[in-house]
Amino acid sequence: MTPESTDRQKSYAHIAKLLGSASKSYEDAALGLEQGSSEEHIYMHIKNARATLETAFPELFTTPKHSQNNKPVPTKHDFSIIKIGLFAGLIIGILFIFVMYGPTGDLSKTWKTEDFQKNVAYPK
Secondary structure, three states: OOHHHHHHHHHHHHHHHHHHHHHHHHHHHHHHHHHOOOHHHHHHHHHHHHHHHHHHOHHHHOOOOOOOOOOOOOOOOOOHHHHHHHHHHHHHHHHHHHHHHOOOOOHHHOOOHHHHHHHOOOOO
16 A cells, blocks of 8 residues: 555544544434433534534634735726716807807897887787
C-alpha cells in the first residue's frame, strides 16, 4: 500500500467512527422520545450528533468564501439633463422664430383699428 492509500484508509475509518457515534446519538434521541424524556435531553443528543457530522464532513458545513471583486463598477452616463435642455432649447427656438418672423409677432403691423373694431363688435 502506498502512503496516500493508508492515509485515505485511516481517514475513512475515522469518518466511519464519527458516523457511528452520530448514529448512536440519534438512536439515543429517538429512545428519549420514546421514553418521554425532556426536550433538553433529546436536544442535547441531536446537537451532539450534528456536531459529530460536522467534524466528519466539514466541507458540507462551511460556506464557500467569495473572492472580493475589486473591479470598479462601470458608471452609466446619464444624458437625461442634456436631452431635457436640448428639448427646451428647441421649443424656445421655435417660439422665437414664430415671434420674429411668423404670425405671432407684432400684430399692429397687419391690423388696422377698423378691423379690430369690426371683429370685436357685438353681433346684432
